[in-house]
Amino acid sequence: MLHYTCDLCGQKVEERRFIARLEVYPSFDPDEITEEDLDNDNLSEISELLADMELTGELNLDSVEPKSFRFDLCRECCRSYVKDPLARHRLGRMRFSEN
Ligand SMILES: [Zn+2]
CATH class of the missing domain: 3.30.60 (Wheat Germ Agglutinin (Isolectin 2); domain 1)
Known part of the structure; x- marks a missing residue:
């Protein structure tokens, strides 16, 4: 068992x-960059990436992958x-x- x-x-x-x-x-086209994306402060996204990197040991830049x-x-x-x-x-x- x-x-x-x-x-x-x-x-x-x-x-x-x-x-x-x-x-x-993502519910949108990930390749499409909007003005919002460029205006956004990406600090939180970057810190998320860093935390993810610590967990997996690799840097995954494509954070919108399903x-x-x-x-x-x-x-x-x-x-x-x-x-x-x-x-x-x-x-x-x-x-x-x-x-
Ligand atoms: Zn439990």
């Missing part, structure tokens, strides 16, 4: 496994995941601590 571990808490998932799928892709994720979750983690799939509570906390 296959054993799975929860991708969030790392615990073994015995029987009730939940699968979360996530797809990210990505799909698949996570195995235990019941507990699935419950909290569906409440906040984008982890917005973490962003909220960060903003609060800045004040």
Whole structure:
């Protein structure tokens, strides 16, 4: 029998496994550069790239490449995941601590 571990808490998932799928892709033509792109302050994008580079060990300049994720979750983690799939509570906390 296959054993799975929860991708969030790392615990073994015995029987009730939940699968979360996530797809990210641009809804526009990635090759088209708009005036907005040029006006934008790209600092946050660059810091994202740097963080990504630390994780993967490589620099991925094409940050708009479609990505799909698949996570195995235990019941507990699935419950909290569906409440906040984008982890917005973490962003909220960060903003609060800045004040
Ligand atoms: Zn879990």
